[in-house]
Amino acid sequence: MRASDRAYAALRDDITEWRLLPGTVLAEVEQSERLGVSRTPLREALSRLTAEGLTTTAGSRGVVVTDVSLDDIDELFELRETLESKAAALAAERADPGVFLQLHKELLEAPALIDGSDPGRHAYYDLAGRLDAAIDAAVSNSYLAQAMRGLRVHLVRVRRLAADDAQRLTAAAAEHAAIAEAIAARNPRLAEAATILHLHRSLSHVKNTHTPHHKEHHG
Amino acid sequence: MRASDRAYAALRDDITEWRLLPGTVLAEVEQSERLGVSRTPLREALSRLTAEGLTTTAGSRGVVVTDVSLDDIDELFELRETLESKAAALAAERADPGVFLQLHKELLEAPALIDGSDPGRHAYYDLAGRLDAAIDAAVSNSYLAQAMRGLRVHLVRVRRLAADDAQRLTAAAAEHAAIAEAIAARNPRLAEAATILHLHRSLSHVKNTHTPHHKEHHG
DNA sequence: ATGAGGCCTTCTGTATACACTGAGGGAGTC
DNA sequence: GACTCCCTCAGTGTATACAGAAGGCCTCAT
Numbered sequence: 186m187r188a189s190d191r192a193y194a195a196l197r198d199d200i201t202e203w204r205l206l207p208g209t210v211l212a213e214v215e216q217s218e219r220l221g222v223s224r225t226p227l228r229e230a231l232s233r234l235t236a237e238g239l240t241t242t243a244g245s246r247g248v249v250v251t252d253v254s255l256d257d258i259d260e261l262f263e264l265r266e267t268l269e270s271k272a273a274a275l276a277a278e279r280a281d282p283g284v285f286l287q288l289h290k291e292l293l294e295a296p297a298l299i300d301g302s303d304p305g306r307h308a309y310y311d312l313a314g315r316l317d318a319a320i321d322a323a324v325s326n327s328y329l330a331q332a333m334r335g336l337r338v339h340l341v342r343v344r345r346l347a348a349d350d351a352q353r354l355t356a357a358a359a360e361h362a363a364i365a366e367a368i369a370a371r372n373p374r375l376a377e378a379a380t381i382l383h384l385h386r387s388l389s390h391v392k393n394t395h396t397p398h399h400k401e402h403h404g
Numbered sequence: 405m406r407a408s409d410r411a412y413a414a415l416r417d418d419i420t421e422w423r424l425l426p427g428t429v430l431a432e433v434e435q436s437e438r439l440g441v442s443r444t445p446l447r448e449a450l451s452r453l454t455a456e457g458l459t460t461t462a463g464s465r466g467v468v469v470t471d472v473s474l475d476d477i478d479e480l481f482e483l484r485e486t487l488e489s490k491a492a493a494l495a496a497e498r499a500d501p502g503v504f505l506q507l508h509k510e511l512l513e514a515p516a517l518i519d520g521s522d523p524g525r526h527a528y529y530d531l532a533g534r535l536d537a538a539i540d541a542a543v544s545n546s547y548l549a550q551a552m553r554g555l556r557v558h559l560v561r562v563r564r565l566a567a568d569d570a571q572r573l574t575a576a577a578a579e580h581a582a583i584a585e586a587i588a589a590r591n592p593r594l595a596e597a598a599t600i601l602h603l604h605r606s607l608s609h610v611k612n613t614h615t616p617h618h619k620e621h622h623g
Numbered sequence: 624a625t626g627a628g629g630c631c632t633t634c635t636g637t638a639t640a641c642a643c644t645g646a647g648g649g650a651g652t653c
Numbered sequence: 654g655a656c657t658c659c660c661t662c663a664g665t666g667t668a669t670a671c672a673g674a675a676g677g678c679c680t681c682a683t
Binding site: 244 | 667668
Binding site for chain 2: 636637638639644645646
């Protein structure tokens with residue numbers, strides 16, 4: 186793997202896992218020494234992060250980690266609802282039902298995954314990721330898929346703000362199951378409605394459980 | 405202005421103006437010499453182009469200009485319809501009507517601009533760009549605005565494929581005027597409908613006037 | 624004491640040199 | 654004659670050196 190890829194992945198994870206807090210200045214020499222790469226691949230990594238919106242160039246002070254305010258979360262979910270509800274509807278028109286029937290079956294059994302002992306909930310998030318990937322594949326629109334990929338990076342960061350307790354994840358699994366079921370039934374409007382419902386509940390959960398502490402890390 | 409910005413702008417224009425045809429290999433040393441910059445800023449420019457989708461890294465052969473097939477245009481307009489119809493609806497909910505009343509008035513007078521002698525139709529495209537900017541500002545969603553910015557780069561390239569004759573531009577101006585009018589009237593569903601209608605007619609025009617010659621430039 | 628100006632430090636932006644990988648061609652062998 | 658192996662070369666990936674700019678701090682003058 187290239188050094189620039191390693192630097193990008195490391196920085197992206199540090200930002201989405203909130204190890205690098207908003208407002209942190211990412212000085213090139215400092216980060217290149219920390220990550221063990223030279224400045225050239227590090228700059229490429231910073232360019233990619235800035236293109237995705239995880240960092241921004243603050244004048245001549247280098248790049249800083251972007252903030253995530255309450256307004257940002259609203260805007261993020263507004264775009265997310267636009268894209269994902271459309272994607273779900275298109276998937277319902279174009280999908281092979283078999284894939285989504287299988288996903289639906291697995292999602293109904295998701296509570297067993299969530300009650301498990303994995304604190305990272307990897308098994309569940311893997312399953313949710315497979316549903317996203319299946320929708321992307323069914324929609325078969327590379328531009329739409331790219332736009333949603335760009336969003337999901339930010340969503341991982343927001344997800345870390347909310348306490349994803351077992352109760353919420355169990356409910357989310359049921360909502361995901363409803364989406365998969367609607368797509369398998371090839372019902373676009375139902376798939377769209379199920380997606381909108383799921384996203385609204387996700388947003389409510391994020392906003393209720395964890396009032397974002399977005400202005401306290403600016404030193 | 406930085407050298408990397410100049411290199412990016414030059415390459416982006418060369419690609420959207422079809423001076424660099426799809427399939428063209430952009431070798432780093434060759435392009436850095438042509439544009440009069442070093443390899444380092446040129447690489448940054450190529451990274452930006454690749455992030456936008458105008459180029460792609462073809463294995464170890466460097467970056468190549470991406471192709472625009474008929475399917476790509478369909479996908480592009482599918483995403484464009486999703487984003488712009490939503491943006492128009494949100495703008496209708498949130499806009500200050502004054503701005504769009506003024507734009508509506510100017511768009512009704514657009515045929516005078518189009519009949520002018522400017523072959524680049526700059527006056528008209530400026531007006532259309534101001535409508536886009538006004539919608540972006542009214543929606544006030546930076547994520548949605550960024551997603552639409554990413555699309556517009558590709559649309560400029562596709563526009564060059566179609567013969568934007570005075571007749572089509574006059575019709576497009578009327579469609580734009582309908583969108584501005586609906587937003588000024590604060591009617592979201594009407595704004596959405598007018599946008600969908602405009603995009604469908606644009607797509608039909610592109611596909612009818614100029615069957616894309618997308619497989620003939622691959623040497 | 625306070626403000627302004629100059630110097631110094633440290634950062635980014637750019638250029639260039641070096642290494643490594645992959646592909647292509649030529650020669651040798653079966 | 655064909656296939657395989659090796660050599661060479663071109664091109665990217667990485668490191669580092671250098672220059673220009675900006676910000677901060679110190680000093681001097683008022």
